[in-house]
Amino acid sequence: xxxxxxVIVDRRRIRRKLTFWRVVATVAAIVALIVxxxxxxxxxxxxxxxxNAIARxxxxxxxxxxxxxxxxxxxxxxxxxxxxxxHINSPGGTTSGSEQLYDAxxxxxxKKPLVVVVDGLCASGAxxxxxxxxxxxxxxxSLVGSIGVLFQFPNxxxxxxxxxxxxxxxxxxxxxAAPNGFEPTSPEARAALDMLVKDSYAWFRNLVKDxxxxxxxxxxxxxxxxxxxxxxxxxxxxxxxxxDEKTAIAWLVAEKKIPxxxxxxxFKLTPSLSxxxxxxxxxxxxxxxxxxTSFAQxxxxxxxxxxxxxxxxxxxxxxxxxxxxx
Numbered sequence: 001x002x003x004x005x006x007v008i009v010d011r012r013r014i015r016r017k018l019t020f021w022r023v024v025a026t027v028a029a030i031v032a033l034i035v036x037x038x039x040x041x042x043x044x045x046x047x048x049x050x051x052n053a054i055a056r057x058x059x060x061x062x063x064x065x066x067x068x069x070x071x072x073x074x075x076x077x078x079x080x081x082x083x084x085x086x087h088i089n090s091p092g093g094t095t096s097g098s099e100q101l102y103d104a105x106x107x108x109x110x111k112k113p114l115v116v117v118v119d120g121l122c123a124s125g126a127x128x129x130x131x132x133x134x135x136x137x138x139x140x141x142s143l144v145g146s147i148g149v150l151f152q153f154p155n156x157x158x159x160x161x162x163x164x165x166x167x168x169x170x171x172x173x174x175x176x177a178a179p180n181g182f183e184p185t186s187p188e189a190r191a192a193l194d195m196l197v198k199d200s201y202a203w204f205r206n207l208v209k210d211x212x213x214x215x216x217x218x219x220x221x222x223x224x225x226x227x228x229x230x231x232x233x234x235x236x237x238x239x240x241x242x243x244d245e246k247t248a249i250a251w252l253v254a255e256k257k258i259p260x261x262x263x264x265x266x267f268k269l270t271p272s273l274s275x276x277x278x279x280x281x282x283x284x285x286x287x288x289x290x291x292x293t294s295f296a297q298x299x300x301x302x303x304x305x306x307x308x309x310x311x312x313x314x315x316x317x318x319x320x321x322x323x324x325x326x
Contacts, residue, residue, distance in 0.1 A: 135248075
């Protein structure tokens with residue numbers, strides 16, 4: 001079929017206009033979602049300024065150093081909140097990030113009554129976090145513990161040997177940048193890493209012993225890296241009580257004289273738009289709706305890459321994962 005050149009030019013012009021308005025519509029939809037999120041989701045800065053309440057703080061996922069989170073907890077110290085309930089559902093994370101969060105909660109506890117509720121999992125670095133509280137509540141089937149420290153690194157020496165690649169280096173001393181993953185780990189480097197792990201592990205054990213008022217025999221039982229159910233953890237003094245948020249509120253009322261009729265309000269530890277997951281998903285749907293499928297696929301791919309980046313943790317870890325040696 002033969003088309004007149006003018007017809008072809010007109011069709012191309014129309015196609016360009018359609019693409020332009022599709023992009024405009026997509027951008028408008030995303031902006032609208034951002035506005036709705038800002039209006040509907042209270043930030044940690046102003047969530048509790050409207051009156052007295054119990055603040056609900058949620059800690060989930062991998063724990064890493066986070067200055068925004070520390071600053072949010074400092075704002076919570078100065079808020080009118082009568083008490084704080086910290087919900088934890090986390091396998092842990094870096095030892096430094098867990099220690100930072102623990103210290104921030106200790107400072108918060110000095111200003112306001114604080115109780116921890118375990119929502120499913122409170123292991124390794126997450127349990128370090130929970131130790132900031134004087135009272136820990138867990139569900140019977142939740143998992144608690146994994147008291148231990150891990151230093152893990154890949155070693156590509158055998159692979160490089162197979163493909164015929166050798167990494168040359170000049171360094172000031174044998175233990176500089178060791179281990180590097182490009183050569184077998186020397187006994188000296190392994191001994192140095194072992195000292196790091198043992199030092200952090202000793203700190204973790206002593207923290208558990210002091211905060212939970214635990215005798216040496218019980219500490220020896222719980223500090224071998226295992227996780228325990230909430231039911232087991234009560235008998236081992238890792239947690240104080242079985243229950244949920246209502247149990248935590250009852251403890252605050254009975255022990256800290258918090259009024260029983262106070263509402264519980266969420267207090268965000270990060271800005272409302274810091275987690276862009278829902279916006280990214282909305283953007284993907286919007287792009288596909290206006291016919292820009294290729295852009296939607298690229299956006300989804302970038303989300304996967306960012307998730308992988310978040311999962312990569314550097315340094316010593318206090319983390320639990322089924323099937324992994326801890």
